[in-house]
Amino acid sequence: MSKFLFTFGLIIFGLSLGYFIQRMVGKQIIRLPISLDQLRKSLLKSALLFFNPITVVGAVWVMELKDPRIATLPFFGMGQIFLGGLLALLFSKLLQLERKQTGSLFTCGCFTNLGTMGGLVCYIFLGEIGFGLVYIYRLFEECIYYAIGFPIAKLFGSAPGEREGLLNRLKTLATDPFILVSLCSIVLGSLLNLSGMKRPELYQTVNSVFIPLAALLLIISIGLALKITKIRDYLKECIAVSAIKFLIVPAVMTSLAFLLGYREMAGGHLIKVVILLSSMPVAFNALIPPSLYDLDVDLANSCWLFTTSLFIIILPVLYFIIKSF
Secondary structure (H helix, E strand, C coil): CHHHHHHHHHHHHHHHHHHHHHHHHHCCCCCCCCCHHHHHHHHHHHHHHHHHHHHHHHHHHCCCCCCHHHHHHHHHHHHHHHHHHHHHHHHHHHCCCCHHHHHHHHHHHHCECCCHHHHHHHHHHHCHHHHHHHHHHCCCHHHHHHHHHHHHHHHCCCCCCCCCCHHHHHHHHHCCHHHHHHHHHHHHHHHHHHHCCCCCCHHHHHHHHHHHHHHHHHHHHHHHCCCCCCHHHHHHHHHHHHHHHHHHHHHHHHHHHHHCCHHHCHHHHHHHHHHHHCCCCECHHHHHHHHHCCCCHHHHHHHHHHHHHHHHHHHHHHHHHHHCC
């Protein structure tokens, strides 16, 4: 229960602090030496380029990598993203949404908060092994978002803009420092793991501080950009996305994991990671394509806020499910 309360408290505290700072700056009660956008980007860079690489190397270093079936884990992450996007398009038809709304609903169904929320929950509930598996699970995540998710979202928009070919988009991916650092961290951790070198005992202490701290910085950055809209205007869309994120996708992914024998792998951690990560809310970056391509930004923001808030209620359910294994 202490693990659940810690996770719950960290999420609430981070979102509240970020939103509080945003409101105070907006009302000119406090003044920052830099803009809110610069502060948010600084927090993101600190977490993703400094704290996360250290923690990922250490977590992957002590993972059990002997079972070759672990190599199938990234395909679960890939399948979750594709399934969420396809279901969102289906629900768009059922709800008879306009093109701009369909594009926004697609990004909400497709883009999932596997890193910030997923990484934090898996670490608190499952420890370093669970945290390391998160980065294997989401190995193809960014590539799918930028190479497939963004172009599909753009098809539903009407904003004129420079056409970016697939080769240029892939080149951008290949030079993205966040993606490169993440991949290098996984590779380095895997090499150390396979080398047989024993990880220093101090590393566990470092990770116990750095992992929650990195998650807190990312959650605060989300709070800094939080925009509360009239969710009631998009209640049907929010409910549809919630059904995708918290019911249909988890049921499909968990069933597949059982069929592949994930419950007997890595001390049962693999099936737990799939259960947790397949139940994550809409990612904050789901709001980026609607802003870029003239889609329904309010719909995307409402679905993100609704599922993130609902996730706080879903969290204890996930905790007791994991405890039953």
